[in-house]
Amino acid sequence: MGFLELKIPPPVVAGLVGGLMWVLSVLAPGWRIPLALGRAGAVIFMVLGLGVAGAGIAAFVRSRTTIDPHHPEHSSKLVTTGIYARTRNPMYLGLTSILIAWSFVLGSPPTLLFVPVFMGFIRRFQITPEERQLRTLFGERFETYARRVPRWL
Numbered sequence: 001m002g003f004l005e006l007k008i009p010p011p012v013v014a015g016l017v018g019g020l021m022w023v024l025s026v027l028a029p030g031w032r033i034p035l036a037l038g039r040a041g042a043v044i045f046m047v048l049g050l051g052v053a054g055a056g057i058a059a060f061v062r063s064r065t066t067i068d069p070h071h072p073e074h075s076s077k078l079v080t081t082g083i084y085a086r087t088r089n090p091m092y093l094g095l096t097s098i099l100i101a102w103s104f105v106l107g108s109p110p111t112l113l114f115v116p117v118f119m120g121f122i123r124r125f126q127i128t129p130e131e132r133q134l135r136t137l138f139g140e141r142f143e144t145y146a147r148r149v150p151r152w153l
Contacts, residue, residue: 005129006070010122014095017118018102025108033107041104045097053094055083067091069126072133080145088151092122096152119152127151 033041059082060067066074083090099118103111134142 002125002129004125006072006126008125010069010092010095010126013121013126014099014118017099017114017121020117021099021102021106021108021111021114024111024114025106028110029108031109033104033109035107038104038107042101045101045104049094049097049101051094052083052087052090052097056090056094058082059084059090069130072130073137075134075137078134078138078141078145080149085149087153088146088149089127092119092127093152095122123151 057067059079063077063079065077065079066072068074087093096115096119099115100112103109103115131142131146
């Protein structure tokens with residue numbers, strides 16, 4: 001297990017990446033999104049992000065399984081219905097959408113370069129160890145699910 005695996009809560013990672021996006025928008029103010037487009041994009045991606053992440057959290061709560069990203073070994077059920085029939089990681093997908101919304105708020109297209117950085121970090125240090133634990137807990141059921149449902153979209 002890598003040093004950073006399951007150590008930093010994904011919302012904290014998103015906040016740190018959001019801070020880096022803000023710094024880039026201040027240091028490289030050149031290319032800007034028109035204000036009306038920025039507002040519309042921010043609202044669309046924020047609503048999408050909150051909806052997708054909220055649906056993921058709600059599905060876990062309904063299934064009475066853990067949403068604690070530090071301890072996937074406490075998972076009591078493999079949730080495969082609702083939003084989880086479309087994406088294996090709606091909470092992380094929601095955070096990604098919120099970062100895209102933040103880019104629109106900042107009005108700075110270059111800040112979108114940080115979105116794949118967030119996705120790569122989350123994949124390596126959160127999703128990979130979570131999936132390793134889910135394979136241990138749920139075996140072939142998880143394997144079948146993972147073949148059927150994409151990680152992101």
